[in-house]
Amino acid sequence: MGTIYDYLRTKRGAAYSDKQIIERSYLRRKPEIDKPPGALAGRSRVIGDATDEVQDRVMDILIEIGARYKLSYRDIAHTLLICRVESGFNPDAAAGTTTAAGLGQYTEATVIEAAKDHISKKRLGFNLDLSGDGVFDAERGAYGVVLSYMLSKEKALKFFGRDWERHVYIFHHESWYFNPTPKRMGRETVREVQKIIGTKIMPLLGPAEALLRQKGIVSFKLLTSDNKPYADQPYVAIVPPVASVKRPSTIQADKPPKPSIVKGRTDGSGKTQQIETSGLAEVVFVILNHNYKDYIDVSGTVEDVVHTVKPGETLGRIAAANGKTVEELQKLNNLKNPDRIRAGQILRIHDGEYLWRRPPIELIGSYLSEVLNMRPAAAPAIVEHKRSHIVLPEGNAAQRHGGESRVIAIRGKATSEQVATRAKATKIPHTTVEKEIKKTVAVPGRNGRVLREGLLFPVPFRSTARYDTEARRFGSPRGNGRLHGGCDLYAPVGTPVRAMDDGRILNVYGFYWGTDAIEVLHGNFIVRYGEVAPRSVAERKKLVGKTVVRGETIGTVGRLVMPSGKPYKHSMLHLEMYSSDELPSKSELTVNSGPYRRRADLVDPTPTLDKCVDR
Structure with a gap:
């Protein structure tokens, strides 16, 4: 039987005669296939007329989507067979007698239905x-094939009960709204x-x-931009302990299992050790x-995947704060009455119905805490890259x-040259760029003014989300024509904020979205440490005038809460x-004029931050 790919690949089917083709068919409207290089394409619009590689890649996509939506092995097999019957795994297949097209042979009417909230979004x-x-x-x-299978299975279960499997395809072929009366079931079609x-x-x-x-087997290979191996890079693979006989095992589970943790460093070819799974499985790979x-000792808190109800809180307020609807939380937590929640009750916030390709950092932290003997809040500082992968069957085309x-x-x-040059002085983390699961590694040079070299970096680690890029950088555009007057150093809530040098606290006051700012005079320049955790009025007054020493914790990173109440x-x-x-008592740091809305002696912190030391 070989592999799933050998078993299911199909041959080119019969083409429609010219007389059979209606005017609204894609065979009339768009007979030629015009796709950009690299896109999966058929050789023609005939069922099954696609290369083995294209058919295999289509199967890979269907398998991964099915696994991420937590379908059973049998469900995934069913989606593969429906696609095989409909299009022969040819993404460009089109019918001649209807408007049906694509992998699932969606008609124009089905395309319209599929886009609706109660169909696809649900x-x-x-x-x-x-x-x-x-x-x-x-x-x-x-996605269309998987969606149609979900809908068709619901209908088949409703009308045929235990015999649903023999009737699923009827609802895909006829209509999701097909009513299987004896008369209709007797039709020739x-x-x-x-x-x-x-x-x-x-x-x-x-x-x-x-x-x-x-059984599934996979290893990971880390490469430089010029395709050279990235050796000696520390990594962790989080693997489900045992695969279920019914469905692929997962890490992002409703009740997370105790996983197997594979920890190591890449070899000279940039490869990790082989990872084995019992069937299809989710593996979370962490660089x-x-x-x-x-x-590992960075303290603080990370965003929770659950919420403990506080006195006076309503489900509506909790939903709004977490970007959910009341109905979603009600369904997720099996609440019969959304108005009856009690203080201390623990509510799940994330539905866990889809395995996210980039798992929540709090989940990664919880798994790494034991094996690395670290605090979960240290995860943002430790993790350079995280990605959920579905280990595909033997013979797949994707994992090669x-x-x-x-x-x-x-x-x-x-590049390999950059890595080799810099490795002499310090290790360069294999950070990756988001577009292709990769992040930049090189740090560009600076020509701006350095206020003082050798200051202490104000937080105990450097985030992979660099302070000199995107919205975090000095001078990035803000609303109403204003420019960003500082640098944003991403860090978990509760991360210690350290005095960059000896100095004196000039002022402490409320800042953006429920946080505080601390102004410190460091000799001949002033630093405003903003968006730190808020203090009471009395605590703020006590700090004003206080002398601080280099490295002293003057606050912690605060949680920004938007006007909507959502973090x-x-x-x-x-x-x-x-x-x-x-x-500042003579001239406030914040003013109402100029592009930055700041005092005239504002400087770009980037060159000074570049020259900071970590300890």
């Missing part, structure tokens, strides 16, 4: 857009569909399911900061690199620098 979490050329997109088409089920789906379902359950041991099978390549932005997605230290020692 089941997939987003509105599926298959309009226009989208129907021929392989990934969108695969329905009888033809039942023949297909009896010959092309049911006999293949068991063997396909068994092939999906076969660690080279100096992660320096950060350089002729090697069962290898997932992760490519960084630094902002990031927490950070907002750092501003002023080049004179003119006291």
Whole structure:
């Protein structure tokens, strides 16, 4: 039988005759296939007319989507067989007698239905857009197949109970709204569909399911931007302990299992050790900061995946603060009456119905805390890259690199020359760039003014989200024509904020979105440490005039709470620098004029931060 791919690949089907093709068919409207290089494409619009590689990649996409939506092995096998029957895994297939097209042969009417909230958003979490050329997109088409299977299974269970499997495909083929009365079930078209089920789906379902359950093996390979190995990089792989016989095992589970943790360093070829799973499984791969041991004691809190109800809180307020609806939280927590929640009650916030490709950092922290003997809040400082992967079956086309099978390549932005040069002085973490799961590694030079070299970096670690890029950088645009007057140093809530040098606290007051700012005079310049955790009025007064020494904790990173009551997605230290020692009592740091809305001696902190030391 070989692999699932050998078993399910199909041959080119029969083409429609010109007489059979209606005017609204894509065979008339768009007979030629026009896709950008690299896109998965068929050789024609005929069912099954796609290369083995394209068919295999389509199967890979369907398998991964099914696993991420926590479908069972049998469910995933069913989606593969429906796609095989409908399009032969050709993303560009089109019918001649209808407007049906794409992997799932969606008609124009079905495309419109699929985009609706109560259809796709309810089941997939987003509105599926298959309009226009989208129907021929392989990934969108695969989501369409999975969505249709979900809907068709619901209908088959409703009307046929235990015999649902033999009727799922009827609802995909006829309509999600098909009413299977005896009269309708006796139609010739329905009888033809039942023949297909009896010959092309049911006999293949068991063997396909068994092939999906076969043992999985994968390793990861870290590379530089010029395709050279990235050796000696610390990593952790979080692996489910045991695979279920019914469905792929997961790490992002409703009741997370105690996983197997594989910890190591990449070898000379940039590869990790082999990781084995019992069937399809989710593996969370984490690249660690080279100096992660320096950060394991970072304290503070991270955003929770659960919420403990406080006295006086309502479900509506909790939902709004977490970007959810009351109905979502009610369903997630099995609440019969949304008005009856009690103080101390623990509510789940995330539904866990989809395995996110970038798992929440708090989940990573909870798993790493034991194996690395670290505090969970240190995870943002320790983790350079995190990604959830579905280990695909043997013979897959997706997890290959350089002729090697069962290898997932992760490519960084630094060249091998940059890595070799810098490695002499310090380890360069294999950070990755978000677009392709990679982040930049090189630090550009600076030409700006340095207020003082050798100051202490104000938080105990350097985030991979650099302070000199994107909205975090000095001078980035803000609303109403204002420019950003400082640098944002991302850090978990509760991270200690350290005095960059000896100095004296000039003022402490309320700042943005429920946080405080602390102004410190460090000799001949002033630093505003903003967005720190708030203090009471009495505590603020006690701090004013206090002398601080270099490295002394003067506050902690605060939680930003937007006017809507919802926590902002990031927490950070907002750092501003002023080049004179003119006291704010004589001239306030914040003014109402100029592009930065700040005092004229405001300077870009970036060059000074670049010259800071960590201890």
